[in-house]
Amino acid sequence: MYKLICKDGNAKRGEFTTVHGVIQTPVFMNVGTVGAIKGAVSTMDLKEIGTQVELSNTYHLHVRPGDEVVKKLGGLHKFMVWDKPILTDSGGFQVFSLAGLRKIKEEGVYFNSHVDGRKIFMGPEESMRIQSNLASTIAMAFDECAPHPCTREYMENSVARTTRWLARCKAEMARLNSLEDTINKKQMLFGINQGGTFEDIRIEHAKRISEFGLDGYALGGLAVGEPHEEMYDIIEKTVPHLPQDKPVYLMGVGTPANILEAVERGVDFFDCVYPARNGRHGHAYTNHGKMNLLNAKYELDSEPIEPGCNCPACRHYSRAYIRHLLKAKEMLGLRLLVTHNLYFYNKMMEEIRQAIEEGGYAQYKKKKLAGFAEGEDA
RNA sequence: GGAUGGGUAUGCCUAGCGGCGAGGGCGGCGGACUGUAAAUCCGUUACAAAGAAACACCGCAGGUUCGAGUCCUGCCCCAUCCA
Numbered sequence: 001m002y003k004l005i006c007k008d009g010n011a012k013r014g015e016f017t018t019v020h021g022v023i024q025t026p027v028f029m030n031v032g033t034v035g036a037i038k039g040a041v042s043t044m045d046l047k048e049i050g051t052q053v054e055l056s057n058t059y060h061l062h063v064r065p066g067d068e069v070v071k072k073l074g075g076l077h078k079f080m081v082w083d084k085p086i087l088t089d090s091g092g093f094q095v096f097s098l099a100g101l102r103k104i105k106e107e108g109v110y111f112n113s114h115v116d117g118r119k120i121f122m123g124p125e126e127s128m129r130i131q132s133n134l135a136s137t138i139a140m141a142f143d144e145c146a147p148h149p150c151t152r153e154y155m156e157n158s159v160a161r162t163t164r165w166l167a168r169c170k171a172e173m174a175r176l177n178s179l180e181d182t183i184n185k186k187q188m189l190f191g192i193n194q195g196g197t198f199e200d201i202r203i204e205h206a207k208r209i210s211e212f213g214l215d216g217y218a219l220g221g222l223a224v225g226e227p228h229e230e231m232y233d234i235i236e237k238t239v240p241h242l243p244q245d246k247p248v249y250l251m252g253v254g255t256p257a258n259i260l261e262a263v264e265r266g267v268d269f270f271d272c273v274y275p276a277r278n279g280r281h282g283h284a285y286t287n288h289g290k291m292n293l294l295n296a297k298y299e300l301d302s303e304p305i306e307p308g309c310n311c312p313a314c315r316h317y318s319r320a321y322i323r324h325l326l327k328a329k330e331m332l333g334l335r336l337l338v339t340h341n342l343y344f345y346n347k348m349m350e351e352i353r354q355a356i357e358e359g360g361y362a363q364y365k366k367k368k369l370a371g372f373a374e375g376e377d378a
Numbered sequence: 379g380g381a382u383g384g385g386u387a388u389g390c391c392u393a394g395c396g397g398c399g400a401g402g403g404c405g406g407c408g409g410a411c412u413g414u415a416a417a418u419c420c421g422u423u424a425c426a427a428a429g430a431a432a433c434a435c436c437g438c439a440g441g442u443u444c445g446a447g448u449c450c451u452g453c454c455c456c457a458u459c460c461a
């Protein structure tokens with residue numbers, strides 16, 4: 001249940017109520033694909049850094065340890081010890097990212113497991129069944145994230161199929177939620193808008209899926225190689241054609257700047273591997289741009305990553321120490337950096353919410369972007 | 379004093395055993411990464427040049443050879459061992 005608290009321009013401040021608690025939006029979901037945030041960050045850590053929603057992946061958990069296993073152990077919440085909302089991505093993105101290992105058919109997608117090569121079939125029904133077994137708070141519809149660039153013809157066919165798949169997802173979800181042994185009988189379903197950078201396909205599809213009466217709507221297939229401006233433009237043109245009383249989720253995006261721009265265009269949910277991946281790669285996000293802790297200039301730097309930051313890493317450790325850990329390939333270095341980055345994202349979302357409530361979003365965004373730009377490593 | 383093993387590029391270490399304008403690793407620097415096959419990947423790290431015959435002390439000096447980092451001789455350093 002989505003409740004709009006207030007708007008500032010097109011930026012929305014809302015509350016999304018789920019069986020696992022209320023999500024304050026706009027929100028950044030922390031990505032833990034296989035049921036764990038890469039970089040040795042525990043769910044205990046997530047509590048400490050203000051994570052509201054954790055995101056896991058249908059395909060990956062199906063491959064290992066297997067959704068049946070997770071179900072036997074009481075569902076993903078119990079399994080990974082996380083009682084707040086979990087959103088599971090449907091496996092649709094793997095149709096894109098594992099393009100070399102799959103075949104798309106009308107009934108679904110045939111994958112060769114990236115782990116051991118065995119054949120895996122996943123269609124809308126399978127994806128829903130797996131997500132129901134995982135018992136996530138929010139399930140995503142099974143879609144195709146089409147590549148960029150692609151021809152208009154390819155996109156039209158792909159989007160039409162994604163729509164047909166959505167109907168099957170909805171029906172299967174309703175069936176699963178009514179079953180006796182389903183763990184989360186109130187599992188929500190978000191539909192996914194596609195269409196690449198073809199504005200008319202996007203809008204047409206947005207209108208079409210809006211008729212399904214789902215719990216939320218996502219913009220998929222963006223940030224897959226198209227220029228930022230084009231992505232912002234598509235968001236701006238598409239969001240008005242999605243239900244106004246439902247949350248909008250921009251999948252897989254993005255950089256802090258991407259998020260600031262998208263919030264301004266009415267997006268409520270975000271997720272991205274950047275804070276975790278870049279953390280593992282030695283980069284720290286700060287209000288003055290990105291910082292590469294691997295650089296020699298931090299060798300004797302006893303400052304925290306970001307002075308004034310209240311994350312566990314910055315409260316206790318210096319840049320020099322974290323650099324040393326990274327150089328020494330100690331896991332603690334990655335963990336501290338990823339923790340800092342996730343905290344940074346979560347904190348920024350908190351600031352965004354406050355700025356919208358205070359009606360000063362445009363100003364906040366401008367100031368924030370200026371800060372990023374002045375950074376030494378930005 | 380003797381024995382043995384080494385000295386490879388203006389960061390460090392190392393491959394190399396007659397065709398080397400010398401391969402690799404680390405360290406350094408830079409880049410990439412957007413619903414995670416990624417604690418990853420890519421580039422660069424003497425000078426000069428971007429050109430088919432141009433110039434890098436492969437510890438130093440000679441020698442053998444069409445050709446030597448590679449073989450021979452002497453010397454200088456380093457390590458370990460024996461006196």
